[in-house]
């Protein structure tokens with residue numbers, strides 16, 4: 001028994017979503033990962049619009065309140081900027097070591113994205129080495145520097161220490177990998193449906209093949225239902241979330257008509273995948289995000305796209321105390337995908 005035992009370090013993921021801010025604190029155990037704390041706070045509509053904080057003070061207060069209320073003491077956090085402020089491109093380049101690749105990428109990023117290099121924050125990951133013609137495949141991730149800086153400022157103003165800034169679509173992939181095994185050669189679409197956007201990430205054997213954010217989310221469903229059913233946004237939201245006593249009549253029809261837009265956007269991503277020669281087809285869709293819980297949506301997408309659709313369960317491989325997640329952990333689980341992915345990131 002050591003006299004002084006260093007308290008085991010936890011990792012914290014903070015997902016600043018436009019519907020709700022979520023925080024997950026995790027630690028490693030001898031048998032895997034364990035969730036220590038989970039905190040969630042809804043924001044008022046309009047606090048974040050298109051991924052941009054409009055009411056910065058409200059967002060900061062929500063973050064602070066979560067840390068206080070749930071007594072999260074580790075202030076080092078991994079968080080993410082949303083895919084809409086990021087350009088993700090796969091490029092082929094001459095084989096070189098990591099250090100040289102970093103220099104080349106930083107210098108040449110502007111050739112791949114429509115911004116000046118002075119305005120960019122660049123990161124990359126080498127996906128495959130030793131390809132034909134002495135080339136390698138690299139995933140370039142470029143964000144507008146001002147977006148990254150303003151995100152960092154927000155985190156700091158909430159009293160936190162930003163230890164890593166990721167992109168939400170990669171966080172979804174991280175959370176998936178923590179809980180599921182890739183079956184070799186199979187192509188998975190990881191689709192996270194939020195309030196204002198859906199992000200589509202297609203992966204095979206751990207390698208991202210395609211990423212896209214489409215501007216369809218829970219909010220689009222609320223607007224569609226208001227139009228179709230002539231109800232208020234509160235009524236539409238309640239119906240969408242299956243709140244007891246909420247309007248039920250005509251709801252499935254309304255969901256299907258907006259779901260159509262979503263399935264078209266997903267189908268477009270799949271055709272892009274085919275035409276770019278990356279993959280012939282997607283074998284399975286995993287849904288996450290609060291929007292994945294919209295009544296009937298999973299079955300609707302499975303039928304429209306003729307692909308197996310399942311809910312991602314980011315708690316599948318993770319230990320947690322029942323108390324932390326409430327009576328029915330699986331109902332909140334899909335919304336925690338990004339936060340869990342961020343908290344699972346090594347080295348943060």
Ligand SMILES: Nc1ncnc2c1ncn2[C@@H]1O[C@H](COP(=O)(O)OP(=O)(O)OP(=O)(O)O)[C@@H](O)[C@H]1O
Nearest residue numbers: 017018019020194195196218241289290291293294
């Ligand atoms: N039980 C539920 N049933 C149906 N829909 C739900 C349920 N709970 C939440 N939602 C919907 O999920 C959406 C929010 O999902 P989520 O928390 O993943 O969004 P977010 O990450 O905050 O938003 P974004 O990623 O777009 O910034 C909202 O549109 C909400 O109405």
Ligand SMILES: [Mg+2]
Nearest residue numbers: 017194289338
């Ligand atoms: Mg989200």
